[in-house]
Amino acid sequence: MALLSNLTVLLLLACVSHQMMSGGHRRSHEQRGRGHKGHHGARYGSKAARQVNAVSAQWVKGKLVTKDKSVCTWTATGEDLVLLNVLCEKDGRSFSCGYSARPALCLHFTSNQELYWKQISRALKKHKKPCEDSNTLVKAAMCRRSPREAHFILHHAGAMKKDFPASAATAVSSCKSENKKLAEEFCIQSWSSFCTFLFTMIKDSDC
Incomplete structure (x- = not known):
């Protein structure tokens, strides 16, 4: 009878010990799982940050003919403050100017930059006198309701230069x-x- 009681106590102790070991193993596994998720989240976050930086540090260019028949090329560079440089030729004369804006203030800029620059090129094309009117803003249609700083405004214009024909020198x-x-x-x-x-x-x- 005493032997049976001892065996019963040993079995109970073994069961309790097994339950405790199983619970500890489960908690350890859950902690490791949470740790892995945290690492994956950090990597994804850094990747997203790199993508944002890559989008901000842009360099785009285009070509157009304005209403007054000026043939122009433009380039845009910058991150927060973007500079839009324009170089035009007309009737043997060339002139240049620079615009500046903060496109990131436009909510739709980041989601569709390709469309944004197409609309900027179209807005430049509609100008009757590019590089002359400092009061007219160059706007993308998708950013019409954005603050003034989001639109390009003329900040400097170069002097007009006449290209002398080679026949005169001859x-x-x-x-x-x-x-x-x-x-x-x-x-x-x-x-x-x-x-x-x-x-x-x-x-x-x-x-």
């Missing part, structure tokens, strides 16, 4: 050659340079 060169021949014909050798200068001054309008 004409001047041929005039100098003719004047030198006249000087050799009508002047002595020691006066040749001075005579060339005089003929050039006299015939300058013809050149």
Whole structure:
């Protein structure tokens, strides 16, 4: 009888010990599981951060013809503050200017940047006088209700430069050659340079 009682006590102790070990193992497994989830979440978060940075550090460009027939190219660079540089040519003259904006203030900018830049290019194309009107904002249609800082505004404009045709330089060169021949014909050798200068001054309008 005493032996049976001892065996019963031992069996009870064994059962209790087994339950305690099983509970500890389960808790340890759950903690490890939560730890793995935390690590995965951190990696995903850092990846998302890298994606945002990659989107912000942009460099885009485009080409267009405005209403006044100016042929323009534009490039946009920057992160928070984006600079839009425009270079145009018309009737042998070239001019440039720069716009600035904070596109991130537009809620739709991040979700569809490709459409955003298409709309900016379209807005530039509609300008009657690009690089001249500092009061007109360059807006993307998708950002119409965004604050003023989200739209591009003119902040500097370069002077207009005239591109001289190559034929003009050729004409001047041929005039100098003719004047030198006249000087050799009508002047002595020691006066040749001075005579060339005089003929050039006299015939300058013809050149």
